[in-house]
Amino acid sequence: MSAPARAEVASPASPARLVLDVFVDPSRAMEAVATAARPLAWIPVLLVLAASEVSAVALSRRMDIAAMTEKALRSSSAAASLSEAQIQSAIDVQVKVAPFLMLVGAPLAVGAALFFRAGVAHLGMRFLAGGRGAFGRTFAVIAWAYLVEAVNALATAAVVWARPPVTEQPTTSPLMSHVAGLLPAGAPLPLVAGLSVLDAFNLWFALVAGIGLARVHGASRSASWTVLGLLFALVGLWLAGMAALAQIASPS
DSSP, X not given: OOOOOOOXXXXXOOHHHHHHHHHHOHHHHHHHHHHOSSOOTHHHHHHHHHHHHHHHXXXXXXXXXXXXXXXXXXXXXXXXXXXXXXXXXXHHHHHHHHHHHHHHHHHHHHHHHHHHHHHHHHHHHHHTSOOOXXXXXXXXXXXXXXXXXXXXXXXXXXXXXXXXXXXXXXXXXTTOOBGGGGSOTTOOHHHHHHHTTSBHHHHHHHHHHHHHHHHHHTOOHHHHHXXXXXXXXXXXXXXXXXXXXXXXXXXX
């Protein structure tokens, strides 16, 4: 009597295949992340961190930090009490410190964004969509979907490097891939900041992440995309609020 046939077990996707599938077949990629014994979330995290460092290096090399610092100092309320020597000393310090802070701040910002998105998405899926997935799996989905931000960072680095030195503190992405880029010159800064969240890369991220969240939490894709839409609405309101506070605090 012949032995019963064994059920075939699909081999786990390789990291390289997962990276490729995020861009060419997100449904297959998110299925692999949702079902793999080890979703390897550290791989996309490292890739996004590396891309963010490349972008930070490009921006630090192409920003005229001296001119930006001098403009900020001379327009501040304390300008009248500062001597030329004090202003120059402050500029020299900023020129040395700012690039370092940008390089350190880039990975911290990426880590904060990842945990914030994963936390809000997890709570939203649990309480709004009736999801039942674990946070670790939610984080893995968000981390792999966040690979689109690596493309964003590298494209930003290329654009920044190709343009003349930056003399103003950027308020939105230089790629102009967001709705805020369609606003007329002189539009209110809170409106610009709030609408900058309507970005092509954010929409791309939401598309991929929504597929994974639906699979992990046993919910519909429309429910997961709704949760992600609420996430970006919160981010947009926060950016608009911070921009409004900055305007209030800045000298007239």
